[in-house]
Amino acid sequence: MGKSSSGVYLESNWLKNTDDGTQTGGVGAGYNLEVGPVMLNAGAKAIYIGPKKGDNGVAFPIGGGVNVALTDSIHVYGEGYAAPEGLNNSVKNYVEANGGYKWVKPGVSDAEMNKKLTECEAQALIDLPPDNVVTGSSSEKTDKKNKKKDISTSYTVEDANEYRRDTLVDSCMFKSGWDKIEVQ
Numbered sequence: 001m002g003k004s005s006s007g008v009y010l011e012s013n014w015l016k017n018t019d020d021g022t023q024t025g026g027v028g029a030g031y032n033l034e035v036g037p038v039m040l041n042a043g044a045k046a047i048y049i050g051p052k053k054g055d056n057g058v059a060f061p062i063g064g065g066v067n068v069a070l071t072d073s074i075h076v077y078g079e080g081y082a083a084p085e086g087l088n089n090s091v092k093n094y095v096e097a098n099g100g101y102k103w104v105k106p107g108v109s110d111a112e113m114n115k116k117l118t119e120c121e122a123q124a125l126i127d128l129p130p131d132n133v134v135t136g137s138s139s140e141k142t143d144k145k146n147k148k149k150d151i152s153t154s155y156t157v158e159d160a161n162e163y164r165r166d167t168l169v170d171s172c173m174f175k176s177g178w179d180k181i182e183v184q
Contacts, residue, residue, distance in 0.1 A: 004110045006034040009041065023050045030064070037069040045081060049091055057090035059083040067102070074179060075102040101180045103173055113178070120172035124165045131160040 009032055014025035030043020042064035050056045065079025078099035085092055103113050134157050141150045159165075173180070 004039070006032050006039075008032075009043070011045075024048060039067040039069075041065050041067075041079070047083075047094065049094075057088060059088040059091045059094035061087065061094050061096060063096070065098075072104070072106040075104050076100075077102060103178045103180050105176075105178045116176055116178065117169070117173065120169045120176075123172060124168035127168060128161045128165045130162075133158050133160050 009030055011028045012026065014023070016023040024047065026045050026047035028043050028045035030041050032039055032041045034040075042062075044060065044062045047059045047061065048056070049059065061081035061083035063079065063081030065077060067075055067077040069075050076099075079097070081094075081096040083091075083094040088094060103117060105113065138151055142148070143150070170180070
């Protein structure tokens, strides 16, 4: 039922920022078609976007992707989904693009890869916990006609340890016999 074999697939995800409550999540379904070393997929998603209180919305993007097995241990993939204004409610336009690498080990399933990757990520979080750095900026606009002043403030949260933690995860996976390739 995943994206690693021909036929119907289902997927879901959920992400929540515990600092400010921003959250997004979705479910999707589609169909995979395997053509030699290439896996093609097409599907649709229902995405919930909750950037801040009172500004929530949903989008219904459609799209697809490709996963190419260059060798038994090297796979690259890319996918894209889009939902124009007519397939959304309060979200004006939704575009999603993903691409990159896949951890592979000949003869081992995606489920086993996910298990090992989760173990490596958990250990990296223990060894090097998040160190969130918050930066903010604000801008001011004055509407002279309506004599109204708007102040817009935005904040960015970055984990100062994210890059070093990614290095720990990579090291753990390599030590366990996994290979990866990144797509630029």
